[in-house]
Amino acid sequence: MKRFGLRSAQKTPPGLQGDGAAPSVPPAAPAEMAEMSFLDHLEELRWALIRGLGGVLVATIVAVFFREWIIENILLGPKKADFFMYRVFGIEAREFVLQNRTITGQFFADIGTIFAVGVVLGSPIFVYSLWKFVEPGLYPHEKQGMRFAAFFATFFFMLGIAFGYLVITPLALQFFASYQISPEIENEFDITKYFSMITFWSLGVGILFELPVVIYFLAKLGIATPAALRRFRKYALIVTLVLGAIFTPPDPISQVLVAMPLMLLYELSIYIAAVVERRQARALKAALE
Incomplete structure (x- = not known):
């Protein structure tokens, strides 16, 4: 991707010339920076999206060949x-019955599973394609910041998926499987709902674990501050405890297992916002001097 040739035309701001002060010179522009039309940018973006979606398609096709193993061992x-x-967890697990209650239930559960696995496996390829589209238009320090953000976004997303699948899912399933309002009512889960909930708990927690990355960008924009996050800490604690109570069996150990990582993420977000605030303050002070 080539950037519109705007930055390369930057000049020394008025008022700094001839007054004896060192002129403020912007950092060197990327070598690839050359003027391109808006339609040229759209064309490159189109091909970046095609390559990214092609990677997702290939990952989905690969998932087809491993569908039986994925369903039997993971789902x-x-x-x-x-x-x-x-x-x-030291839980005496209770097996439950899965039923298919619609004609197309198993078919769409199978298709949905393959598609979800393909999206998860192909998402790094998709992100990489978008990165290659954006990269030529960034300065070196901007590239470093984006690489940092991309690495931690991927790390926290995968960590969240693992936590959702290995912790939230088994605890929630056992809680709902053993919950009865009457002995006369047996719990038999629909296969489509079962697959959907496992996908929701895993991917949903993965997105929830992106909180530190989101706070990083909000802090860079001046929207999230460490002081504001500290003020809302008690409300965050209440929310995490409520989530722990909803998705776990009614014992304090399971609730703490769920609530503790979420609170750690919140505290990490406060720390990240404080680091960003200090760096921006130092940069502003250096600019004023």
Whole structure:
């Protein structure tokens, strides 16, 4: 991608010339910087999206060949009483029945599973394609910042998926499987709802774990400040405890297992906002001097 040739035309601001002060010179522009029309940019963006979606398509096709293993060991894993996380938590797991209640239920559950796995596996390719579109128009320090953000965004997303699947999913399934308002009502889960909830808990927590990255960008824009985040800390604690109470069995250990990582992420977000604020203050002070 080539950037519109605007930055390369920057000159010394009026008032700094001839007054004896060192002129404020912008950093060197990227070598690739050359003027391109708006339509040229759209064309490059179109091809970047095509390459990214092509990567997702390839990952989806690969998932087709491993669909049986994925369904038996990953999606149906938390349903089984011998799932290894139940031994980690010391839970006497309860198996439950899955039923298909619609004609197309198993078909769409299969298709949805393959698509979800393809999106997760192909997302790095998609992000990389967008990065290659944006990269030529960035200064070196901007590239470094974006690489930093991309790495931690991917890290926290994958960490959140793992936490959602290995912690939230088995605890929530056992809670809902054992919850009864009457002994006369048996819990039998619909296969489509079951697959959807596992996907929701895993990907949803993955997105929730992006909180530090979101706070980083909001702090850079001056929207999120460490002082404001500290003021809302008690409300964040209440929200995490409520989430822990909803998605876990009614014992304090399970609730703490869920609430603690979320609070740690919130505290990490406060620290990140404070670091950004200090750096911006130092940069402003240096500019004024």
